Amino acid sequence: MPTYPLYDNEGDTLQAANGRKLRDVTIEAALDGSLRIEDVQVHRSALLAQAEIARAAGYVPLAQNFARAAELTVVPRGEIIEMYNVLRPGRARREELDALADRLEQQYAAPLCAAMVREAAEVYTARGLLRHRDAL
Amino acid sequence: MAGLKRFRVLEERDINRETFVESWPEAGLMVADSPYDPAPSIRIVDGRVVELDGRAEEDFDTLDVYIARHGIDLAVAPEAMALDSLTIAHMLADINIPRAVVLRLATGCTPAKLVDIMRHMNVLEMMNGLAKMRVRRIPANQAHVTNRRENPALLAADAAEAALRGFAELETTVGVARAAPFNALAILVGAQTGRGGVMTQCAVEESLGLRIAMKGLTTYAETLSVYGTEQAFVDGDDSPWSKAFLASAYASRGVKVRFTSGTGSEALMGSAEQRSMLYLEARCLCVTRGAGSQGVQNGSISCIALPESLPGGVRAVLAENLMASMLGLEVASGNDALASHSAIRKSAKLMLQFIPGTDFIFSGYSAVPRKDNMFGGGNFDADDLDDYAVLQRDMQIDGGTRSITEDEAEAIRRRGAQAIQAVYAELGFPAIADDEVEAAVQAHSSDDMPVRDIVPDLVAADAFLAGERSMVDVVAALARRGFADVAEHVLTMGRQRIAADYLQPAAIFGRDFVVQSAINQPNDYTGPGTGYRVEGARWHEMAHIHQAKSPRDFIVDRLGSPIESLAGYGNAKRGGSTEVVVAIGPAFGRIITKTIGGLDHEEVLKAVLTGIAEEGLIGRVVRIWRSSDCAEIGHVGAKLSGSGVSIGIQSRGTSIIHRVDLARLNNLELFSQSPSMTLDTYRAMGRNAARYAAGKMTTPVPVSVDNWARLRLIVKTALLHRRESEEIRDLPPEALRFDWEPEV
Numbered sequence: 001m002p003t004y005p006l007y008d009n010e011g012d013t014l015q016a017a018n019g020r021k022l023r024d025v026t027i028e029a030a031l032d033g034s035l036r037i038e039d040v041q042v043h044r045s046a047l048l049a050q051a052e053i054a055r056a057a058g059y060v061p062l063a064q065n066f067a068r069a070a071e072l073t074v075v076p077r078g079e080i081i082e083m084y085n086v087l088r089p090g091r092a093r094r095e096e097l098d099a100l101a102d103r104l105e106q107q108y109a110a111p112l113c114a115a116m117v118r119e120a121a122e123v124y125t126a127r128g129l130l131r132h133r134d135a136l
Numbered sequence: 137m138a139g140l141k142r143f144r145v146l147e148e149r150d151i152n153r154e155t156f157v158e159s160w161p162e163a164g165l166m167v168a169d170s171p172y173d174p175a176p177s178i179r180i181v182d183g184r185v186v187e188l189d190g191r192a193e194e195d196f197d198t199l200d201v202y203i204a205r206h207g208i209d210l211a212v213a214p215e216a217m218a219l220d221s222l223t224i225a226h227m228l229a230d231i232n233i234p235r236a237v238v239l240r241l242a243t244g245c246t247p248a249k250l251v252d253i254m255r256h257m258n259v260l261e262m263m264n265g266l267a268k269m270r271v272r273r274i275p276a277n278q279a280h281v282t283n284r285r286e287n288p289a290l291l292a293a294d295a296a297e298a299a300l301r302g303f304a305e306l307e308t309t310v311g312v313a314r315a316a317p318f319n320a321l322a323i324l325v326g327a328q329t330g331r332g333g334v335m336t337q338c339a340v341e342e343s344l345g346l347r348i349a350m351k352g353l354t355t356y357a358e359t360l361s362v363y364g365t366e367q368a369f370v371d372g373d374d375s376p377w378s379k380a381f382l383a384s385a386y387a388s389r390g391v392k393v394r395f396t397s398g399t400g401s402e403a404l405m406g407s408a409e410q411r412s413m414l415y416l417e418a419r420c421l422c423v424t425r426g427a428g429s430q431g432v433q434n435g436s437i438s439c440i441a442l443p444e445s446l447p448g449g450v451r452a453v454l455a456e457n458l459m460a461s462m463l464g465l466e467v468a469s470g471n472d473a474l475a476s477h478s479a480i481r482k483s484a485k486l487m488l489q490f491i492p493g494t495d496f497i498f499s500g501y502s503a504v505p506r507k508d509n510m511f512g513g514g515n516f517d518a519d520d521l522d523d524y525a526v527l528q529r530d531m532q533i534d535g536g537t538r539s540i541t542e543d544e545a546e547a548i549r550r551r552g553a554q555a556i557q558a559v560y561a562e563l564g565f566p567a568i569a570d571d572e573v574e575a576a577v578q579a580h581s582s583d584d585m586p587v588r589d590i591v592p593d594l595v596a597a598d599a600f601l602a603g604e605r606s607m608v609d610v611v612a613a614l615a616r617r618g619f620a621d622v623a624e625h626v627l628t629m630g631r632q633r634i635a636a637d638y639l640q641p642a643a644i645f646g647r648d649f650v651v652q653s654a655i656n657q658p659n660d661y662t663g664p665g666t667g668y669r670v671e672g673a674r675w676h677e678m679a680h681i682h683q684a685k686s687p688r689d690f691i692v693d694r695l696g697s698p699i700e701s702l703a704g705y706g707n708a709k710r711g712g713s714t715e716v717v718v719a720i721g722p723a724f725g726r727i728i729t730k731t732i733g734g735l736d737h738e739e740v741l742k743a744v745l746t747g748i749a750e751e752g753l754i755g756r757v758v759r760i761w762r763s764s765d766c767a768e769i770g771h772v773g774a775k776l777s778g779s780g781v782s783i784g785i786q787s788r789g790t791s792i793i794h795r796v797d798l799a800r801l802n803n804l805e806l807f808s809q810s811p812s813m814t815l816d817t818y819r820a821m822g823r824n825a826a827r828y829a830a831g832k833m834t835t836p837v838p839v840s841v842d843n844w845a846r847l848r849l850i851v852k853t854a855l856l857h858r859r860e861s862e863e864i865r866d867l868p869p870e871a872l873r874f875d876w877e878p879e880v
Binding site: 004005006007010011014015016022025026027030031033035036037039040041042043046047050053054057058059060061062063064065066068069070071072073075077080081083084085087088089090113116117119120123124127129 | 197198201202205206209236239240342343346347350351352366369370373374375377378380381382383384385386387388389390425426427428429430464604606607608609611612615616620623624627630631632633634635636637639640641649651654655656658
């Protein structure tokens with residue numbers, strides 16, 4: 001079980017999404033231009049640790065959210081925003097939602113997110129929240 | 137004016153600028169307990185919910201499906217739903233039942249069950265419940281920082297000041313959507329100037345907000361709105377699944393998420409489905425928890441005027457805060473949008489969240505003047521900051537802010553504005569001129585700012601959003617321009633993203649980036665002596681508001697050197713029948729030399745003696761040593777007076793006309809309003825005393841009544857009296873020679 005807060009207790013092992021060590025995220029690196037936004041982006045392992053911590057404290061749906069978020073850390077920025085927009089009501093046909101679920105599962109190894117999209121597709125179909133073919 | 141004059145006056149009062157209507161359940165205009173609200177029920181078959189609050193699975197709408205699958209802990213549901221709602225209400229109100237016990241049961245409740253529990257509770261019981269169920273041990277506060285002109289220097293200055301004032305989160309938004317990345321940047325830089333660790337956000341359309349967050353310009357997102365009916369949800373351009381995905385998307389970039397909901401939104405959007413506001417809010421909260429949001433901004437928020445137009449509206453808003461905290465959700469409890477014209481009403485409403493303390497008492501205290509608040513907020517604004525600090529001090533309640541001095545404010549505003557100026561210069565954004573910085577330091581509102589061409593700003597903002605530059609470049613810009621501390625704070629916000637500790641429930645950063653959340657600082661209140669107590673350094677800080685003075689030197693301007701023409705010559709004796717004794721207190725004219733109203737004691741004596749002389753009698757001055765009490769001074773004087781009539785004067789100026797045959801606490805005339813007395817009053821007092829002594833018909837001296845004087849001057853009154861009492865000696869009354877003759 002990781003010790004909360006990770007920043008104080010797991011600082012030696014924490015790393016950013018792209019593998020840069022927390023201790024290497026410095027002003028000097030920002031000044032010499034070697035620091036990128038990915039260097040201050042959370043790594044999936046930290047989110048999984050936070051999920052474990054949340055679950056142990058009784059915050060189960062929050063833990064599930066962190067687990068989904070861990071999956072999404074590898075999805076590029078623009079694509080996440082696009083996925084979100086597809087998932088909004090009336091935006092996608094059933095096939096598009098199914099394709100999104102497949103892409104999450106196969107391309108990004110994101111089974112939890114894929115399951116969520118599949119559930120949405122099922123409910124959207126039942127409740128008329130898919131995009132209509134003839135809609136503007 | 138026809139009718140009763142008092143009713144005409146009432147009509148003009150602020151409270152009567154509000155709209156009050158009767159409930160109309162069919163239109164959703166009912167805060168709670170609509171006859172159309174379902175009774176609580178749940179049926180679980182093989183781990184699947186087949187009935188929820190009276191609705192069968194085949195009739196579930198999207199919210200029902202989501203709640204049935206994600207919003208209820210089915211392992212707890214049978215136990216929780218079998219418990220009498222009244223029993224759970226008791227558990228909420230009972231300080232001896234720990235938070236964890238209620239938390240567990242609440243996760244097994246359906247929306248109708250949650251509402252049914254609230255039905256049994258009055259506001260006092262709910263406040264007790266909220267004090268216990270608040271997620272974080274220590275309450276906090278959030279501020280709005282916006283301005284109508286989207287001026288970056290002013291945004292940064294205001295953010296810096298708000299951060300220094302103790303707000304744990306700052307939220308901005310835009311008038312023009314394209315300004316969003318720059319506004320987010322300005323409050324990020326301003327906030328980290330004011331205090332490292334203050335979290336910031338920019339409320340805009342969801343996907344734009346996500347883009348800004350992913351550039352590292354914001355650390356939390358709050359405006360993920362959810363609604364209690366399917367139609368309203370879809371009108372809000374989301375479903376529970378898209379909102380849950382959005383929550384995960386934010387978390388994947390280390391951004392804290394808080395959903396938003398609140399009573400009245402569905403009725404306002406015309407799709408309340410005849411349900412009460414509170415029932416629909418309970419549905420929102422089950423969706424919010426189920427979707428994995430760590431918290432919620434609720435308490436009607438921008439719809440607040442709607443529940444407040446209805447009976448029980450303010451109680452219902454408290455109930456929604458309480459339901460959220462029961463579900464383990466961090467609550468940012470409203471008090472942001474304009475809720476009332478009446479200062480009495482808005483303050484009274486605030487107490488329901490302020491006294492128990494919520495995770496964020498305001499989900500946007502307007503740190504800027506109301507007219508610059510782009511949220512439609514400003515129920516409490518920059519002009520109310522001193523009032524708010526005094527409320528904290530009065531009740532010894534931590535409202536999440538501190539009082540700062542003008543010098544502190546000026547310094548931090550300048551530093552914040554200079555920091556954003558440096559960032560703009562370094563990143564090649566349209567220059568912020570020195571006079572803009574200085575105007576931002578001094579400004580009350582954006583009216584005080586020089587005109588800035590917004591078009592180049594918007595073009596630059598578009599490019600910034602589209603490009604690869606991010607908070608990392610902001611850090612470098614700050615460091616390069618000599619803002620090392622601010623650069624370090626901004627970078628630390630980035631480093632904290634890697635740890636993601638602040639994604640946990642109710643997380644904020646205290647001093648030195650120490651995270652406080654449900655994990656390491658859960659609310660552990662179980663009655664007196666437990667939980668968070670306001671004490672130590674924090675209480676000291678709250679007690680010492682910037683206006684507070686030391687009482688020790690409060691009366692210095694009323695002290696002076698003894699009146700030279702006033703000298704003692706032995707024990708006072710009884711005199712002849714043509715005299716009036718003027719009895720003065722122990723400190724009069726020797727330690728204290730001015731009345732509370734600022735009149736010189738020497739002039740006071742002259743006025744009194746002149747008045748007596750005008751009626752042909754003689755005034756004889758006597759000092760009373762054994763008492764500082766006005767009645768006693770006068771009464772002892774009367775016993776020495778040959779005519780039996782005396783005037784007693786305390787050093788602060790309070791006076792009495794006494795007569796020997798009257799009881800000590802009785803009098804002929806009492807002048808208790810010493811601050812409003814003039815030399816003419818003292819002279820008239822002398823005349824009247826002489827007339828009483830001569831047995832003439834006498835009209836009491838008219839005195840002006842100022843009921844505010846006591847309020848204004850009570851500290852001074854107490855201190856002057858204390859000083860005079862220090863001069864009491866066990867000595868007989870002393871005869872005084874006053875070396876002066878009245879000209880009559």
